[in-house]
Amino acid sequence: MGTQEFNRSSIRVRFAPSPTGYLHIGGLRTALYCYLFARSQGGHLVLRIEDTDRTRFVADAENDIAQALWWCGLEVDEGPEQGGSYGPYRQSERQSLYVKYAESLVASGHAYYAFDSPDSIAALRKTNAAYGIGTRRQMDNSLTQSSDVVQRRLDAKEEHVIRLRVPENETVQFHDLIKGTVKVSSESIDDQVLIKSDGMPTYHLANVVDDHHMAISHVIRGDEWIPSTPKHILLYQMLGWQPPKMAHLPLILSPTGGKLSKRSAERQGIPINVRDYRARGFEPEAVVNFLAFLGWNPGSEDEVFGLKDLEQVFSLERVGSAPAQFDLNKLNWFNGQHLRRLDIEALANRALPFLEAHGIQGQDHRYLQEVCLLVRDRMEHAEDLSTRFSYCFVDPERFDLVGVKKRWKADAADLVRGYVDRLEAIKSFGEETLERELRTLAEERGVGAGRIIHPVRLAVSGTTAGPSLFALLHVLGRDTCIRRLRKAVHLLG
RNA sequence: GCCGCGUUCGUCUAGGGGUCUAGGACGCCGGCCUUUCACGCCGGUAACACGGGUUCAAAUCCCGUACGCGGUACCA
Numbered sequence: 001m002g003t004q005e006f007n008r009s010s011i012r013v014r015f016a017p018s019p020t021g022y023l024h025i026g027g028l029r030t031a032l033y034c035y036l037f038a039r040s041q042g043g044h045l046v047l048r049i050e051d052t053d054r055t056r057f058v059a060d061a062e063n064d065i066a067q068a069l070w071w072c073g074l075e076v077d078e079g080p081e082q083g084g085s086y087g088p089y090r091q092s093e094r095q096s097l098y099v100k101y102a103e104s105l106v107a108s109g110h111a112y113y114a115f116d117s118p119d120s121i122a123a124l125r126k127t128n129a130a131y132g133i134g135t136r137r138q139m140d141n142s143l144t145q146s147s148d149v150v151q152r153r154l155d156a157k158e159e160h161v162i163r164l165r166v167p168e169n170e171t172v173q174f175h176d177l178i179k180g181t182v183k184v185s186s187e188s189i190d191d192q193v194l195i196k197s198d199g200m201p202t203y204h205l206a207n208v209v210d211d212h213h214m215a216i217s218h219v220i221r222g223d224e225w226i227p228s229t230p231k232h233i234l235l236y237q238m239l240g241w242q243p244p245k246m247a248h249l250p251l252i253l254s255p256t257g258g259k260l261s262k263r264s265a266e267r268q269g270i271p272i273n274v275r276d277y278r279a280r281g282f283e284p285e286a287v288v289n290f291l292a293f294l295g296w297n298p299g300s301e302d303e304v305f306g307l308k309d310l311e312q313v314f315s316l317e318r319v320g321s322a323p324a325q326f327d328l329n330k331l332n333w334f335n336g337q338h339l340r341r342l343d344i345e346a347l348a349n350r351a352l353p354f355l356e357a358h359g360i361q362g363q364d365h366r367y368l369q370e371v372c373l374l375v376r377d378r379m380e381h382a383e384d385l386s387t388r389f390s391y392c393f394v395d396p397e398r399f400d401l402v403g404v405k406k407r408w409k410a411d412a413a414d415l416v417r418g419y420v421d422r423l424e425a426i427k428s429f430g431e432e433t434l435e436r437e438l439r440t441l442a443e444e445r446g447v448g449a450g451r452i453i454h455p456v457r458l459a460v461s462g463t464t465a466g467p468s469l470f471a472l473l474h475v476l477g478r479d480t481c482i483r484r485l486r487k488a489v490h491l492l493g
Numbered sequence: 494g495c496c497g498c499g500u501u502c503g504u505c506u507a508g509g510g511g512u513c514u515a516g517g518a519c520g521c522c523g524g525c526c527u528u529u530c531a532c533g534c535c536g537g538u539a540a541c542a543c544g545g546g547u548u549c550a551a552a553u554c555c556c557g558u559a560c561g562c563g564g565u566a567c568c569a
Contacts, residue, residue: 190565227498323562334519
């Protein structure tokens with residue numbers, strides 16, 4: 001693979017997670033921005049698995065990442081599953097490439113073999129700020145030993161690493177598409193390990209080699225990489241490669257401002273892994289919409305966007321540079337918005353697994369859709385049908401006590417009984433009939449319609465809140481209504 | 494500690510020298526609609542971190558301070 005073969009003019013972005021755990025919400029945000037940028041530019045999205053840390057490797061993490069991306073509709077153009085002409089897409093399968101470049105760096109004097117033990121490095125760090133310029137002359141490495149000795153030790157398979165030889169007194173700088181120009185003195189950069197003693201590359205080397213070999217045009221990643229970027233720039237220079245454009249995304253913070261860690265998130269009821277959002281029934285488009293707006297905005301006052309809409313309007317220039325706090329309230333609002341955008345069929349399918357989980361099995365599909373139509377404007381989560389609106393499927397087990405006190409007056413039982421009698425007599429169970437019967441009854445008894453409406457709602461649903469009463473009765477059907485009304489009269493008296 | 498990045502309503506943000514008596518959204522509060530609850534609509538609440546410059550003019554530019562976050566691994 002020679003540099004010349006790459007077409008540097010085309011936009012190629014990579015999402016490069018480590019399979020050290022399930023994909024978390026922050027990782028998904030990075031993936032989303034990568035995807036959105038690629039799509040908005042007509043470019044390609046590459047998924048690269050950075051599995052160079054064997055100690056933290058989690059076997060099903062890669063699959064989880066793929067699932068999470070799929071769930072959100074983030075289609076990958078090249079990757080371990082979909083293949084592509086720049087593969088393999090797992091770093092563990094590209095090891096020889098990294099070693100080759102590390103050795104070429106040693107040959108050109110930009111890197112060196114180091115035999116120091118982690119302990120001796122740690123000891124030295126206590127008295128020196130960085131492992132670099134001054135300290136490396138005191139260490140046990142190919143800079144302080146004759147080449148014969150070094151070669152003999154290498155041949156003897158003595159444990160060693162390859163370190164980057166950071167130049168002295170240099171200002172390393174790069175332009176970030178989001179942050180602007182970032183400058184760092186080379187004095188503050190460690191002689192970074194490039195190849196670990198197990199032969200695997202570190203992130204820094206593997207990342208640079210792969211981004212170059214995969215013809216990546218734009219590196220879009222989290223803010224936490226800014227301090228490492230100068231090391232990468234140095235590597236590009238030493239290897240004689242053109243660095244890709246850089247864009248570092250601001251981090252997502254917990255609602256209280258700190259790092260959004262697993263612990264802090266869970267304490268506030270925020271799911272941390274993408275799979276948890278899925279399990280909790282969040283709309284993927286809502287999660288995407290919410291995440292997109294955490295650090296970016298279209299510059300207009302529109303807020304509700306589907307993935308396809310976002311692909312049209314996304315731009316890196318409009319990504320902010322300040323970190324953003326996660327706001328569960330807003331996510332829930334987006335969820336309601338996107339839920340309401342679903343057609344009834346889809347909405348019913350969303351609710352189905354939750355109904356089953358709540359023991360509400362074998363619902364007729366047509367009936368389920370009618371219920372969805374009935375309560376859709378009152379839903380914020382797919383799960384609501386099986387919780388707040390479970391009375392659409394099963395008789396209420398209890399009556400809201402505050403509601404009873406407020407709505408079930410002395411004459412309630414009598415009025416409800418009167419209404420049931422009428423329901424048994426009527427032929428049609430349509431909304432209009434139901435309403436007419438109730439209003440007629442109210443008139444006959446000389447009471448306001450509300451005097452009957454409220455107790456009936458309470459009797460039939462157990463609660464005082466809910467959809468239009470007559471629509472509700474109609475959907476529940478005659479048998480259910482009569483049964484519940486009689487039962488309530490019996491229980492509440 | 495050192496290095497880096499950041500700072501507009503509680504939160505997400507618009508704004509990039511005069512159009513800012515700082516706009517939108519979530520939340521919260523009130524109203525309309527209505528048999529209830531929602532949805533929807535209307536209205537209200539609430540912010541330029543602080544201190545110095547530069548300028549006729551600064552939320553916007555510069556410098557400091559404070560605070561927050563990140564990095565400082567043979568983790569990514």
